[in-house]
Amino acid sequence: MPAVAETLDTVQSVTEGTYKWGFETEIEMDFAPKGLNEDTVRFISAQKKEPEWLLEWRLKAFATWQKMQEPRWPAVKYPPIDYQDAYYYAAPKKKDGPKSLDEVDPELLKTYAKLGIPLKEQAILAGVEGVGDSPSEGGRMPIAVDAVFDSVSVATSYKERLAKDGIIFCAISEAVHEHPELVKQYLGTVVPPGDNFYAALNSAVFTDGSFVYIPKGVRCPMELSTYFRINAKSTGQFERTLIIADEGAVVSYLEGCTAPMRDENQLHAAVVELVALDDSQIKYSTVQNWYPGDAEGRGGIYNFVTKRAQCRGKRSKVSWTQVETGSAITWKYPSCVLLGDDSVGEFYSVAITNNHQQADTGTKMIHVGKRTTSTIVSKGISAGKGQNTYRGLVRVAPTASGARNFTQCDSLLIGDQCGAHTVPYIENRNMSAKVEHEATTSRIAEDQLFYCRQRGLSEEDAVGMIVNGFCREVLKELPMEFAVEAQKLLQISLEGSVG
Amino acid sequence: MLRIEGLTAEVDGKPILKGIDLEVPAGEVHAIMGPNGSGKSTLSYVLAGREGYEVTGGSATLNGVDLLGMEPEERAAAGVFLAFQYPVELPGVGNANFLRTALNAIRRGKGESELDAMQFLKLARARLKELQMSEDMLKRGVNVGFSGGEKKRNEVLQMALLRPSLAILDETDSGLDIDALKIVADGVNALRAPDFSALVITHYQRLLDYIVPDKVHVLMQGRIVQTGGPELAKQLEASGYASVQAAA
Numbered sequence: 236m237p238a239v240a241e242t243l244d245t246v247q248s249v250t251e252g253t254y255k256w257g258f259e260t261e262i263e264m265d266f267a268p269k270g271l272n273e274d275t276v277r278f279i280s281a282q283k284k285e286p287e288w289l290l291e292w293r294l295k296a297f298a299t300w301q302k303m304q305e306p307r308w309p310a311v312k313y314p315p316i317d318y319q320d321a322y323y324y325a326a327p328k329k330k331d332g333p334k335s336l337d338e339v340d341p342e343l344l345k346t347y348a349k350l351g352i353p354l355k356e357q358a359i360l361a362g363v364e365g366v367g368d369s370p371s372e373g374g375r376m377p378i379a380v381d382a383v384f385d386s387v388s389v390a391t392s393y394k395e396r397l398a399k400d401g402i403i404f405c406a407i408s409e410a411v412h413e414h415p416e417l418v419k420q421y422l423g424t425v426v427p428p429g430d431n432f433y434a435a436l437n438s439a440v441f442t443d444g445s446f447v448y449i450p451k452g453v454r455c456p457m458e459l460s461t462y463f464r465i466n467a468k469s470t471g472q473f474e475r476t477l478i479i480a481d482e483g484a485v486v487s488y489l490e491g492c493t494a495p496m497r498d499e500n501q502l503h504a505a506v507v508e509l510v511a512l513d514d515s516q517i518k519y520s521t522v523q524n525w526y527p528g529d530a531e532g533r534g535g536i537y538n539f540v541t542k543r544a545q546c547r548g549k550r551s552k553v554s555w556t557q558v559e560t561g562s563a564i565t566w567k568y569p570s571c572v573l574l575g576d577d578s579v580g581e582f583y584s585v586a587i588t589n590n591h592q593q594a595d596t597g598t599k600m601i602h603v604g605k606r607t608t609s610t611i612v613s614k615g616i617s618a619g620k621g622q623n624t625y626r627g628l629v630r631v632a633p634t635a636s637g638a639r640n641f642t643q644c645d646s647l648l649i650g651d652q653c654g655a656h657t658v659p660y661i662e663n664r665n666m667s668a669k670v671e672h673e674a675t676t677s678r679i680a681e682d683q684l685f686y687c688r689q690r691g692l693s694e695e696d697a698v699g700m701i702v703n704g705f706c707r708e709v710l711k712e713l714p715m716e717f718a719v720e721a722q723k724l725l726q727i728s729l730e731g732s733v734g
Numbered sequence: 735m736l737r738i739e740g741l742t743a744e745v746d747g748k749p750i751l752k753g754i755d756l757e758v759p760a761g762e763v764h765a766i767m768g769p770n771g772s773g774k775s776t777l778s779y780v781l782a783g784r785e786g787y788e789v790t791g792g793s794a795t796l797n798g799v800d801l802l803g804m805e806p807e808e809r810a811a812a813g814v815f816l817a818f819q820y821p822v823e824l825p826g827v828g829n830a831n832f833l834r835t836a837l838n839a840i841r842r843g844k845g846e847s848e849l850d851a852m853q854f855l856k857l858a859r860a861r862l863k864e865l866q867m868s869e870d871m872l873k874r875g876v877n878v879g880f881s882g883g884e885k886k887r888n889e890v891l892q893m894a895l896l897r898p899s900l901a902i903l904d905e906t907d908s909g910l911d912i913d914a915l916k917i918v919a920d921g922v923n924a925l926r927a928p929d930f931s932a933l934v935i936t937h938y939q940r941l942l943d944y945i946v947p948d949k950v951h952v953l954m955q956g957r958i959v960q961t962g963g964p965e966l967a968k969q970l971e972a973s974g975y976a977s978v979q980a981a982a
Contacts, residue, residue: 680822681785683822683823683824685782685785685822686822689783689807689810689814689818690836690840692807692839693807693839694807696835700824700831704824704825704826704827704875705825705826706826708826
C-alpha cells in the first residue's frame, strides 16, 4: 500500500504550519492549590481516596525527590523550572459514581472527537455482542481507549468486552481500588521511586494513567490505547502507566498525546512500567505530539519521561516504537531490562526536531539473561534550529552468555542551523556477547529534491517523501492505522523547514 | 513544440550557454551532440529548472507556455520530463509509491483525476509489459541498489507512465550495454506521437542507430554550431568534433 501517497494527499488539506491540536477546552475544573509540598501529595491521594499504603509510598517518594538534583547531563538547554509555580492536580468537575461513557461531560466527548479519538464503542455496544473474537467496525479493528484529561482518566472504552477475556484495562486510580493486589505487587518494581529525579517526582504526585493486565495465555483481541491531553494552564501532567503481561500473553498498546498552544512551558513527567513474564509479548507504541512551542521557541511541553520494561520471563519480548514529533524538549529513554533467558528487547524510534525543539532520546538495553537479544533502530531528523541527540546504553552483564545487540543510528539533517549528535555507550562484560553498532549522518541532498520536483512533487511533498523513506524501518513497526497518522505528523512537523 | 530563442545561462557566474536557438516541432525527435563541457547537461537542467543554473537571457517555451518562469514541478506538470544522466537514489521510498505520487501530482497539475492504488497498478503493469520489464521494479526502493542499466530503465518506465509532451534524455545511453540501450530506445520510440517531442542528448552516435532523430544539432562552447539530418551524427562519429570546430 502506498500509504505515503495517501498521507500526502491528506496533508494537502491540513492548515499549513500550525499545530492543529492547539485548541483549548472550556470546562470547569478542580485544582489542587498551586505549589508542591507534602500537603499537595496528601491532597492528590485524598482526591483519589487512596489506601494508606499508597499515600505512604508517595510521601516516601516525595522525601526522596526533595534530596535529588535535576539531571544536568542531557544535551538540552532550558531555564530553571520553578516547581512551586505549577498545579499538580487538575480535573474536570464531575459527579461521583462509576464512570460510563454516557456520563462523560459532552464537552470532553467533543474534545476527543475533535482530536479524532474514538471514545464511542461501536459495533459491540450497538448490539452485535457475541459475534466472535475479532469484532470489527466496517472491517476495521476497534481500539479500546483510555482517555486521560489533565490529571484524571475520563473514560475507558470496551472494558466489558475485554473483561470477558479476563483482561483488565482501566485507569490506574481505579485499579488501586479494584485490583489492589496487582498494583501493590508491581507498582514501582520496574522504575523504583528513587530511580531518577523525574521518576521520584512522578511517584510522589502521579495522578492517573492506564493499568493493563493480560492474564495467562490470552492474546488481547484489540489494540489498547491511552490518549493523554493536557488542557489546563500552568498544570503539569504526571501520569503513570503499568502494563503486565502474564505468561504467554500478547498485547499491543498505543499512546498518543496533545496539548493546547500556550506561550508558557508545561511539564509532563510520566512513568511507564512494563512487566513481561514467560513467553509473553508487549508491543508499546507512542505517537508523541505534545505542543512543540512556536517558531521562535516560545512555549511547548517539557516531556521528561521514564519508560522501562522488564522482560522477567523466559522468551518474553518487549518492543518499543516511538514517533516523537512534539514537545519543546524531549528527555526519554524507553528501556528493556532483559532478565529472562532468551528474552528480546526492541527499540524503534523516530525523533524530529524542528524550529527550536530539542530532543535527547534513546534507549537502554540491559542484558542479564542468557542468549538475550536486542535491536535498536533510531532515526533522528533535525530541521530549523532543532537539536537532536541519540543517547543509548547497551550493557551486557557477566551472566548474559551469548547475548546479541544490533544498533543502527541514522541522522538526517535539513538546513544548516540544526544539529545531530550520537552518544552510544556500550558496556560488555561477557566475552561471548556480540554487539554491533552502525551510525550514519546524511543531509537531504539537493539532487534528491530536484529529482522529486522534476517528477512533479512540490518541495514539501518531496521532503515528506524522503523523510518517510528515511523512517520506513521504524514506521513499519507501528500498527497500520497509526503508521498513516505518524506519516502525516512527520510531514506537518517539517512544514516550513525547506525553501 | 519546444522553442528556444537566444538562451544564455551561467553556473557559478561562469557563462555556459551563450545564445541557443532551437526549435523542436511537436512529433519530432532531435538529437543534441557535442563534446564534454559544451553545455549539453546545462541545457537540460536549465529547461527543467534546476537550482544553480541561472538564466541570463533569452526564452524557452513549450507549446507557447513560458518555461523559465516556472518552478521545476510546474514544468513537470506542463509536460517536461528529464531522464537523468545519473538517476538519484531515494532510500526507503518504494518505487511504486514514488511513481504513483509523481503521476498523481502531474495529473493534478493538468486538472485530471488522480488514480487510486488499484488503477495505478493496472496502468503500471501494462507499461512494464510494453517495456519488457519485471514487476519487481515496482517493489524496490527508488533506484536503490539498481545497476546503471536498471536505473536508466527506471527512467524510461517513469517516462512511459508520465507521458510528457517533451522528454529530455540527458546522456541516457552512458554506461548502458547494448541490450539496455535497445530497451531505452524502444521506450522512447514507443512514445513517438504527433503530440510528443524529444531532445536526445548524447555523446555518441550509437544511441541514434536505435532512436533515429529527425534532426541532429551540434552544441559547442555554448552555441549550436551545426544542424543536419541523421547523417550528421554518422559524419561526426567518423571524423570527430574537431572537424566541426574547424568548420565553425
